[in-house]
Amino acid sequence: MADRIVELQGLYARLGNGARGAVFECMINGQPAALKVYFEETFFHKERLAYEKICHNNLDGEIAPRYIGQVHLTRNDHHIIWSDIPRFQANPHIYSFDIYPHHTAIAMELLTGVTLYQASMRNIGDEQIKMITAELSTRLVTLHDVVGICHRDLSWNNAMIDKSFNLLSDTEVIPGQVRIVDFSEALFSSACSKKHFLDRCLNEMTNLGALVQLVADARPYYGEHEGQKLLFGVMEEEEEKKKEKNFKSAGDTDDKIDSDDEVEDNDEEVGDEETEDDDDLNRPAEHSYMSDDEMY
Ligand SMILES: Nc1ncnc2c1ncn2[C@@H]1O[C@H](COP(=O)(O)OP(=O)(O)O)[C@@H](O)[C@H]1O
Numbered sequence: 001m002a003d004r005i006v007e008l009q010g011l012y013a014r015l016g017n018g019a020r021g022a023v024f025e026c027m028i029n030g031q032p033a034a035l036k037v038y039f040e041e042t043f044f045h046k047e048r049l050a051y052e053k054i055c056h057n058n059l060d061g062e063i064a065p066r067y068i069g070q071v072h073l074t075r076n077d078h079h080i081i082w083s084d085i086p087r088f089q090a091n092p093h094i095y096s097f098d099i100y101p102h103h104t105a106i107a108m109e110l111l112t113g114v115t116l117y118q119a120s121m122r123n124i125g126d127e128q129i130k131m132i133t134a135e136l137s138t139r140l141v142t143l144h145d146v147v148g149i150c151h152r153d154l155s156w157n158n159a160m161i162d163k164s165f166n167l168l169s170d171t172e173v174i175p176g177q178v179r180i181v182d183f184s185e186a187l188f189s190s191a192c193s194k195k196h197f198l199d200r201c202l203n204e205m206t207n208l209g210a211l212v213q214l215v216a217d218a219r220p221y222y223g224e225h226e227g228q229k230l231l232f233g234v235m236e237e238e239e240e241k242k243k244e245k246n247f248k249s250a251g252d253t254d255d256k257i258d259s260d261d262e263v264e265d266n267d268e269e270v271g272d273e274e275t276e277d278d279d280d281l282n283r284p285a286e287h288s289y290m291s292d293d294e295m296y
């Protein structure tokens with residue numbers, strides 16, 4: 001295993017901050033890369049093992065950032081010693097290395113694009129959500145069945161959508177456009193009972209359903225969305241009702257009333273409104289937010 005010196009050309013922007021590490025953009029040997037520095041070494045070892053296992057299996061589509069080799073950083077900030085490890089697939093792209101005695105880090109391919117959270121803030125379309133869901137579920141099943149890993153920390157911060165994927169037009173997802181990152185919570189099938197592993201995998205697939213619903217609901221500017229239309233409609237109606245009531249009560253009351261009476265009147269009105277609202281709630285909904293068929 002030959003060691004050679006590679007150049008780490010400084011750290012640039014912080015790409016993200018999580019519970020277990022901070023991820024920076026950097027240049028390694030003139031190539032853009034992402035560097036994840038871990039707060040605890042155990043997470044580093046777990047994530048490195050997960051990436052190694054992923055690379056051992058020659059997978060069609062990519063799941064995680066691609067893998068290249070193992071790198072040990074010396075005390076000198078600008079030089080890291082890179083030990084080649086066998087390459088398992090044609091396009092691996094991860095470096096892993098230790099920084100200072102108390103810090104470890106993994107250098108990996110820089111993913112350009114957005115997290116699933118950022119995608120939902122950018123008004124992603126329904127069709128795109130469906131395609132990303134299908135892609136994520138295929139990748140998770142591959143992780144579970146082929147690689148023997150349960151990710152256990154699936155969230156909208158740990159799924160990355162490539163910038164080549166159009167968030168608003170119905171083009172198919174191609175493998176590699178949806179990636180899963182952050183394997184620091186991974187469970188390995190080799191390290192627990194079969195039943196425990198299968199239970200965790202089942203939980204993960206259930207979480208995917210909840211995550212997709214969250215992404216769909218979180219879109220703030222989705223004006224065409226039935227749920228949003230319904231919500232704004234109800235709010236407007238309530239505003240109109242309030243205005244009408246205020247107008248009527250102002251017209252009915254000729255005598256001056258003291259402020260205490262006014263408060264009591266208002267309380268009664270609020271009480272009346274609540275019962276009307278309750279009736280509204282008991283009526284069948286005319287629009288459903290998103291039918292099950294639409295979602296899956
Ligand atoms: N390879 C990468 N390229 C670009 N951004 C990344 C990459 N890996 C992680 N990130 C960003 O950094 C954030 C934190 O990384 P993550 O691995 O999830 O750390 P943590 O374990 O602390 O949650 C992610 O949500 C994502 O936005």
Ligand SMILES: [Mg+2]
Binds near residue numbers: 158
């Ligand atoms: Mg994370």
